[in-house]
């Protein structure tokens with residue numbers, strides 16, 4: 001009864017999925033953790049994992065692979081780089097998990113890369129040889145799969161699609177310190193910012209917004225025919241399609257998948273995005289399909305489990 005665990009590491013809790021070796025999700029649990037930097041915190045994680053298994057009739061010895069996805073860079077060797085948004089000691093946690101799960105192969109994966117692998121294993125990209133996932137949430141992340149394998153890069157920056165430069169004359173800075181990154185226009189925050197700018201330009205009163213990343217309200221305004229919302233999403237599609245055209249001259253994927261929270265509104269802007277991509281891309285890439293991702297917030301949990309399983313077989 002071989003099991004695989006996928007652990008999605010967030011700022012205050014972890015979400016764990018227990019899978020069969022074939023990729024069927026059999027159980028999910030959430031474990032509140034806080035900072036994961038002490039032996040006591042590592043024990044909370046390992047105890048939580050043991051409980052999940054016990055509740056489902058399995059033991060630590062059944063586990064053959066464990067994947068952990070983190071919101072930060074992980075290079076091709078699986079080494080975790082600087083984590084800006086969470087408190088985690090990856091080496092310490094790895095050692096604690098290895099002591100409990102002696103038969104399991106462990107792998108760390110960047111969260112956007114993990115989401116891409118998840119879609120490859122059990123989502124829209126199942127069977128695709130080459131595709132690029134663009135995860136649009138608070139920021140813009142990405143995962144690049146070529147010949148069925150993730151391209152994480154020599155320094156872990158592979159797939160950092162949010163930081164493709166799309167406007168060289170931008171004066172405001174991106175979170176990365178550079179200016180004119182895709183993320184500044186096509187993230188949830190970027191869309192809301194552009195919406196407000198369009199309202200000002202058109203002299204329209206903005207709809208009520210629940211914070212700086214409330215794309216749901218902008219989408220609803222779009223559905224109601226709000227001119228500023230329509231212009232903001234057209235602008236988003238223009239910069240995103242432009243960035244995708246640049247990616248295609250390097251990777252030339254079969255498929256682009258749009259995921260993350262903003263991916264939920266895909267039908268609203270799908271045609272505009274396809275038109276924008278075709279406007280900017282090199283002719284041979286015009287046949288590239290652009291589709292919505294299918295695993296939602298679970299994609300990264302699937303994907304890190306899959307990576308750990310792949311590495312075990314390698």
Ligand SMILES: [Zn+2]
Pocket residue numbers: 162163174175176177178181183
């Ligand atoms: Zn940037």
